[in-house]
Amino acid sequence: MRSKWIAILLIVLSCRKETFQDVSIIGHGGNGLTIHNSIYQANTLESIELALGTEGVEGVEIDLQIDLDGELWMLHDDYLEIETNGQGCIPNYTTSELEGIRFKSIHKERLRKFRELNFETYTGKRLYLDVRHYNACLGQVVDVNRVLNALEFFVNTYSNIHFVFIINNKSWLNNFKTKNWKVICEIEGFEEVGIVNTYLTNYDGIAIRNSSISSDQVQLIKQSGKKVYIFDLRSAKSIRKAFQKNPTGILVDDLKIALAIQK
Amino acid sequence: MRSCFGCIVLMLLFHTKVISQHHVSTSVSVTKMDFFHGLEYQFQPNRFSFEIAGEYGIKATYFIRNLYTRFRIGSVYNVLKLDKFQLGPKLNYAFSVNKLHNSSRNTITANEMNTGLEWRYGQKWFVGNSILIGGMVERRFNTLYDKYHNHVTLSYVFQLNVGYAF
Numbered sequence: 483m484r485s486k487w488i489a490i491l492l493i494v495l496s497c498r499k500e501t502f503q504d505v506s507i508i509g510h511g512g513n514g515l516t517i518h519n520s521i522y523q524a525n526t527l528e529s530i531e532l533a534l535g536t537e538g539v540e541g542v543e544i545d546l547q548i549d550l551d552g553e554l555w556m557l558h559d560d561y562l563e564i565e566t567n568g569q570g571c572i573p574n575y576t577t578s579e580l581e582g583i584r585f586k587s588i589h590k591e592r593l594r595k596f597r598e599l600n601f602e603t604y605t606g607k608r609l610y611l612d613v614r615h616y617n618a619c620l621g622q623v624v625d626v627n628r629v630l631n632a633l634e635f636f637v638n639t640y641s642n643i644h645f646v647f648i649i650n651n652k653s654w655l656n657n658f659k660t661k662n663w664k665v666i667c668e669i670e671g672f673e674e675v676g677i678v679n680t681y682l683t684n685y686d687g688i689a690i691r692n693s694s695i696s697s698d699q700v701q702l703i704k705q706s707g708k709k710v711y712i713f714d715l716r717s718a719k720s721i722r723k724a725f726q727k728n729p730t731g732i733l734v735d736d737l738k739i740a741l742a743i744q745k
Numbered sequence: 746m747r748s749c750f751g752c753i754v755l756m757l758l759f760h761t762k763v764i765s766q767h768h769v770s771t772s773v774s775v776t777k778m779d780f781f782h783g784l785e786y787q788f789q790p791n792r793f794s795f796e797i798a799g800e801y802g803i804k805a806t807y808f809i810r811n812l813y814t815r816f817r818i819g820s821v822y823n824v825l826k827l828d829k830f831q832l833g834p835k836l837n838y839a840f841s842v843n844k845l846h847n848s849s850r851n852t853i854t855a856n857e858m859n860t861g862l863e864w865r866y867g868q869k870w871f872v873g874n875s876i877l878i879g880g881m882v883e884r885r886f887n888t889l890y891d892k893y894h895n896h897v898t899l900s901y902v903f904q905l906n907v908g909y910a911f
Contacts, residue, residue: 532887535890536851741845745811
């Protein structure tokens with residue numbers, strides 16, 4: 483009887499916890515997008531600073547949209563009415579028309595301009611900027627040169643931060659890369675890697691949903707010198723699976739779970 | 746009709762049955778941050794009931810292998826105290842500790858205060874349920890500013906428990 487208990491104890495003790503220190507943890511929209519236990523609304527100053535200030539978090543992904551005056555705003559959804567008290571699409575408004583819009587969340591955080599972030603305090607952090615290329619209200623692609631001009635100010639001014647651009651419109655890839663910026667291409671499936679290569683070959687990596695890529699495919703892309711970022715991770719199970727694929731980084735919605743699994 | 750209703754209410758309020766003062770129970774709670782499992786001790790000298798509990802986060806502990814502990818004290822005033830049924834408002838305070846990372850600076854502590862209703866059915870063996878809402882202050886170290894920040898948010902508790910009075 484005693485030997486049975488000793489055997490059980492040995493099995494429990496030998497279950498060594500996995501650690502994934504090589505994988506970067508990136509907050510999706512700051513401290514997470516649409517998760518019930520998040521304290522702040524995604525893409526707000528509060529959410530971004532909560533995530534960036536958490537030890538072990540390498541950076542945050544921020545969704546950017548450009549208005550008629552060339553100002554960049556932080557919002558994930560195409561339509562303002564989904565999560566704010568505004569209506570319509572950011573690309574159709576002037577800066578003054580967007581001032582004062584607030585999220586419908588508990589804290590009623592303000593819709594913020596990208597320039598309102600406290601960039602001086604983010605030294606060494608990575609900001610993964612997901613630049614929205616589409617005006618859903620007009621059904622048109624946004625002028626890439628206006629976006630580049632708006633972004634150029636931040637890249638040139640804040641050299642203390644590593645800016646990485648996530649692009650999901652392949653025709654924009656080359657425009658960003660000619661600026662010599664770090665460019666990640668968001669793709670739907672592994673087979674799209676070949677299509678991306680027809681647009682540009684010196685992009686820096688890909689961003690892909692967890693369910694759309696296997697561990698072997700991650701390694702294959704990494705062997706070609708590209709970085710792999712996995713997103714769409716909300717549950718503990720999906721975060722652990724993404725860690726096990728050993729990508730460059732994971733864009734997570736629940737940072738607490740990711741940090742606890744990583745340790 | 747109105748006086749009849751009043752009589753029934755008064756009857757219910759003052760129809761107090763003395764049952765055992767000491768109770769132990771086990772509970773499962775759904776909260777904003779995790780599902781918790783815990784053990785409680787309750788002392789019920791009169792209509793008031795006082796409890797102390799130790800809990801752990803089920804999701805964090807079992808699925809993430811990260812011990813997430815929570816200590817709780819609470820009090821219920823049993824407005825209704827019948828032979829087998831009790832019902833009353835409850836006030837609950839909880840303190841939780843969640844160490845996320847190897848660094849001690851990533852230990853999140855939270856103070857939580859909730860209020861709501863609790864009912865219980867049974868005598869020696871009983872089942873109970875609490876539905877509470879309130880506020881929570883999460884305290885985290887922010888490496889950007891090199892200091893602790895408090896973050897306030899809404900909280901809720903839906904708790905089921907099974908216990909024994911001795």
